[in-house]
Amino acid sequence: MTAPTIALFPEASFGAALNCVGIAQQLQRMGARPVFICHPGFTGVFAEYGFREYHLPDPPSEQSEDAEDYWQGFINTHLPHFDLDPLAQLPAYVAPTWEAIVDTAETAEPGLRAILDRIRPDAILLDNVIMFPAIANAGCPWVRIVSCAETEIPDPAVPPYLSGLAPEDIAACATFDRAYRAATASAHRRYNQLRARNGLTTLPDGQFLEPSPSLNLLLAPSAVRYDRNVPLHEDSFVFLEGCVREETRFDPPPFAVEEGPLIYMSFGSLGAIDTALTRRMLNVFAGMDARFLVNAGGFLEAYDAVPDNVSLASWFPQPSVVAQSALFIHHGGNNSFCEALYHGVPSLVMPYCWDGHDNAQRAEATGTGRRLDRADWDEDDLRYAILGLLNDHPMHARLSGISRQMQDTPGTHVAARAVLSLL
Amino acid sequence: MAEGRRNARQNHIALARQVLDAVLEHGLRAGDHLPEQRFSKVCGVSRTPIRAAFKLLESKEILEWREEEGFFLLVAEPDALAEAARGLEDMDGSLAARILSDRADRRIGDVQSVSGLVRRYNASRHMVLNALKILSRDGVLTQLPGRAWAFQPMFDSPKAIDDSFAMRLTLEPQAITAPGFALDPKRAGLMRGQMDELLRSREGAITAAGFLRVDTDFHGLIAECCRNRFLRGTLLTHHRLRQATQKDTAIPDFRLRQALEEHLDILDSLERGQFDLAADQMTLHLRRSRNRRSEAATRGFAPMMRGPRR
Numbered sequence: 001m002t003a004p005t006i007a008l009f010p011e012a013s014f015g016a017a018l019n020c021v022g023i024a025q026q027l028q029r030m031g032a033r034p035v036f037i038c039h040p041g042f043t044g045v046f047a048e049y050g051f052r053e054y055h056l057p058d059p060p061s062e063q064s065e066d067a068e069d070y071w072q073g074f075i076n077t078h079l080p081h082f083d084l085d086p087l088a089q090l091p092a093y094v095a096p097t098w099e100a101i102v103d104t105a106e107t108a109e110p111g112l113r114a115i116l117d118r119i120r121p122d123a124i125l126l127d128n129v130i131m132f133p134a135i136a137n138a139g140c141p142w143v144r145i146v147s148c149a150e151t152e153i154p155d156p157a158v159p160p161y162l163s164g165l166a167p168e169d170i171a172a173c174a175t176f177d178r179a180y181r182a183a184t185a186s187a188h189r190r191y192n193q194l195r196a197r198n199g200l201t202t203l204p205d206g207q208f209l210e211p212s213p214s215l216n217l218l219l220a221p222s223a224v225r226y227d228r229n230v231p232l233h234e235d236s237f238v239f240l241e242g243c244v245r246e247e248t249r250f251d252p253p254p255f256a257v258e259e260g261p262l263i264y265m266s267f268g269s270l271g272a273i274d275t276a277l278t279r280r281m282l283n284v285f286a287g288m289d290a291r292f293l294v295n296a297g298g299f300l301e302a303y304d305a306v307p308d309n310v311s312l313a314s315w316f317p318q319p320s321v322v323a324q325s326a327l328f329i330h331h332g333g334n335n336s337f338c339e340a341l342y343h344g345v346p347s348l349v350m351p352y353c354w355d356g357h358d359n360a361q362r363a364e365a366t367g368t369g370r371r372l373d374r375a376d377w378d379e380d381d382l383r384y385a386i387l388g389l390l391n392d393h394p395m396h397a398r399l400s401g402i403s404r405q406m407q408d409t410p411g412t413h414v415a416a417r418a419v420l421s422l423l
Numbered sequence: 424m425a426e427g428r429r430n431a432r433q434n435h436i437a438l439a440r441q442v443l444d445a446v447l448e449h450g451l452r453a454g455d456h457l458p459e460q461r462f463s464k465v466c467g468v469s470r471t472p473i474r475a476a477f478k479l480l481e482s483k484e485i486l487e488w489r490e491e492e493g494f495f496l497l498v499a500e501p502d503a504l505a506e507a508a509r510g511l512e513d514m515d516g517s518l519a520a521r522i523l524s525d526r527a528d529r530r531i532g533d534v535q536s537v538s539g540l541v542r543r544y545n546a547s548r549h550m551v552l553n554a555l556k557i558l559s560r561d562g563v564l565t566q567l568p569g570r571a572w573a574f575q576p577m578f579d580s581p582k583a584i585d586d587s588f589a590m591r592l593t594l595e596p597q598a599i600t601a602p603g604f605a606l607d608p609k610r611a612g613l614m615r616g617q618m619d620e621l622l623r624s625r626e627g628a629i630t631a632a633g634f635l636r637v638d639t640d641f642h643g644l645i646a647e648c649c650r651n652r653f654l655r656g657t658l659l660t661h662h663r664l665r666q667a668t669q670k671d672t673a674i675p676d677f678r679l680r681q682a683l684e685e686h687l688d689i690l691d692s693l694e695r696g697q698f699d700l701a702a703d704q705m706t707l708h709l710r711r712s713r714n715r716r717s718e719a720a721t722r723g724f725a726p727m728m729r730g731p732r733r
Contacts, residue, residue: 012720012722012725014717044716047711047714048677070725098723100723101722101723248675248679250631253670254524269718269720273719298581300529314580316673317673
């Protein structure tokens, strides 16, 4: 019998991409043949882990020589929006992003259909926020991976997606929900037209991706799950205790002073564009008795006079680094949050957009970390937040228990078993 | 003479670090015997320097010497070995190494004055000048007219590493096809032994530092075997700079092994005298190694890549 081919299609973000690598590594161990469909900008990311890649065609705008100008425009336009609260971000950032996501779905459709015709997968794993008609029409089971936040799957007792609200804040939740539907209405109309053209049913307001009829994998460790009014069907919804991939061993670099706890900071590749924020934080780190590893992404050249207790790099094997850290300062990306929980490390979440708001709220509510506004802080706020988390012994005890539980039931194993059981 | 002693000591320290990497990569346990001959093969040197490195590790209580039996591992915990490796870094922490490390970590700027360095490192003027001379000899630093010193471009950003690959893609295949290329069979054999050893290690055991060392040694060997003096000189200087300033890059285990296999394929072709094939394999190897990660990515927008990438 030939190995079943499983096509994984993560969206063009490192969180989704590397989460899928964890599942693919386990699928491969269990005898399947995982392959990746990806944006050409992710060329090599999966090949380096030994997986075959199929690239979607370059979108026309990228073929021009001004890709850097395009991103400089993105930074100039959206960097100030990252300081807004979730409600104010709806018209400023969320609405244009949904327009861009719908553009992506439209542009990708012919190329994706051609790739799926070529691969003829036995199952498709979609880690994205939007449905691509080619996937629904591929003639094989497809699996939805919910890797942003549990709020992606609505419920009356779960706050709205991207709101950063607590479930008990009912009035604010209703206001946000209305504003979200209004902000996304134009993109949603266009998207439903795309679905109709490709023979799919339309979706209700505000929804761009339906649950899979076969299997839905939710990256939501039990420690941070919501109590739902309407429980999800156990036969098609499987919760994962994180999806941590295996990485190469990381040895921290030598520091001038080898004392103090090791603290890791990463705001993801997108968050790294805010070099002014990082520089401000480095000034505070310089005066603390701790060692800091800071992910500067593609912007290393923006830094000089780096403090002696800080080491910058453009990339870290994150799971290996988090495992050795006493604190993880991050943006609330679900992968980062889950990796912190998996290794029992407290999170200081400074969200700037999207699911970061929801995970920041969840970290506070479940006593697994705390939220700090990314714009509204002074040196003492940051210093005390860090010291408070380092010295919060009840939180450390709670996190140790969560870590043990997550490591006992690795999400990658559960996910791979559930996927193979579909075949 | 003093410089000769210093160099010998630094070689022993570097070798001791290499031994620690090999211990980690091979998953050795406390109490395991470390045969000199095997480590001499792994590290590509004779048994005399291996014995000196073992003695250094014995003084650090990592190994123990048993009469008529040899050296045995006392410590095998990865964290303890990493700590020991850091201890060796400290021993190696001559002023030159500290200055270089601080520049690579962007703690100090491109242009430095002697007096500024005297203040920063609380060292004598003589010590600073000596350190600058060492770095200058290695091609890392040049003296500007006047009293300032300037660092050469370093491997301190993704863009710098990409520029390096672009240059190597042009020159390294050329070095192989240039008239007179002659592989040094003895060194090639030692390299092959080191790479075979790494490939035999368990999954996830190859360290980034261990790979970088073997990688620069392999590409350095190719450069040294080139008979075009200018190609050879340019590439050797470049690989020395890589060795001195390139940070260990976290590369997934699969790609590390694939790259080592590619090195071995290139050696196979060179040993058969198939230089055109070896040059093509070098191009493929460098292209695969050059794969750059997106510099920023978010849903809905095409990932940001700076500069051409093909």
